[in-house]
Amino acid sequence: MLGHRPHPTELVEKRLHGEGLCDNVVQKATIKSHILCARFSSQGHMPELGPVTARLKALRERTGMTVRGLAEALHMPASSYAAYEDPKKFKKPLLPVPLTMKLADILVEKGAPRELILGLAGISPSGDLMVEPADLAEQLDAVLLDEVEVGYSMGGGSDIADFPVIQQVPFSRAWLSSLTSSPASSLFVARGDGDSMMPTLLDQDIVIIDRSQNMMRQQDRIWAVVYGGFGMIKRLRALPDGSVQINSDNPAVSPIIAVDGEAFIVGRVVAIVRRI
CATH class of the missing domain: 1.10.260.40 (lambda repressor-like DNA-binding domains)
Known part of the structure; x- marks a missing residue:
């Protein structure tokens, strides 16, 4: 029984x-x-x-x-x-x-x-x-950044039209101020999946993204970008004809050419955090 x-x-x-x-x-x-x-x-x-x-x-x-x-x-x-x-x-x-x-x-x-x-x-x-x-953050001279659970994929991409914030992560206020002058409200944390940005970014690396930086002013910076409804972390290069080349650091992954508003920038990656 x-x-x-x-x-x-x-x-x-x-x-x-x-x-x-x-x-x-x-x-x-x-x-x-x-x-x-x-x-x-x-x-x-x-x-x-x-x-x-x-x-x-x-x-x-x-x-x-x-x-x-x-x-x-x-x-x-x-x-x-x-x-x-x-x-x-x-x-x-x-x-x-x-x-x-x-x-x-x-x-x-x-x-x-x-x-x-x-x-x-x-x-x-x-x-x-x-x-x-x-x-807790105030006592430790820290600021709280939202961490996105679904994240920005470094592989095939992930749908970010509707992603949840899973927690708030405290970061050193002094350290963040050395990365950007933007307020904490403009920053968030995400984790990537895949290997298309290796060796610069590894699977499950944490990235800090500055949403206030959403205009390309320099070539080949790393950005959080949405293309075809999917979020990615990629290097972007503006081309003379007005299109944007979306590049992966992994040479095995071919570039993507985005035209006519097919891609838009969410923010610039200002830091990579990796566990060793």
């Missing part, structure tokens, strides 16, 4: 009962920059609960809300919200704190336990240890 298999939300309740979460801020140096990573870590040994995507889906279904209905309540496109429930698209261990707080305001009224919702972001049930990301 098969034993009782607990529902994921039952496991969450057991885990959170009587146990809290503490804040852990880790400052890491990289080859090209100093990134300040703020994260929540568990206090003591806590059992595995499965991916946060499945827990979010279970909580939504518990309230009877549809993906579209919850997305509308969050004031975001349905496909953007759906990415947070898709383990192939959202691979982070925790949800962003701002999104989680909005979810709590909506789902608690529908009967979902607040402590289970807050647990999606690694926040203790009591909330006593909760620290706002903006407060």
Whole structure:
């Protein structure tokens, strides 16, 4: 006879009962920059609960809300919200704190336990240890940049018409000011996929993109560009006939010629961050 298999939300309740979460801020140096990573870590040994995507889906279904209905309540496109429930698209261990707080305001009224919702972001049930990301950044003389989950593909490209922001990443204020004079609101972080820009950019390298720089003033700079509805990180060269040559650093990848507004610039890549 098969034993009782607990529902994921039952496991969450057991885990959170009587146990809290503490804040852990880790400052890491990289080859090209100093990134300040703020994260929540568990206090003591806590059992595995499965991916946060499945827990979010279970909580939504518990309230009877549809993906579209919850997305509308969050004031975001349905496909953007759906990415947070898709383990192939959202691979982070925790949800962003701002999104989680909005979810709590909506789902608690529908009967979902607040402590289970807050647990999606690694926040203790009591909330006593909760620290706002903006407060952490201010204490560390950092600024918060949005990180895009879907990203700009360095391979075949990825559809960026509707991509979600998964979290805000703290970066050293002094280091960013050495890259660009643009305000933090003009900057965002993305990760590339593929090898078409090797050896300059490797798969999963982090790039910082300045959206205020969207006009070509110098040849062969690296840009975030949209071509044919797909986002790419490429070198751009303006040609005499008014077209733009989209180049990959990998010699095995052929250039693309874009004409008549087929491509538009999102921003210039001002930094590459690589783990070693």
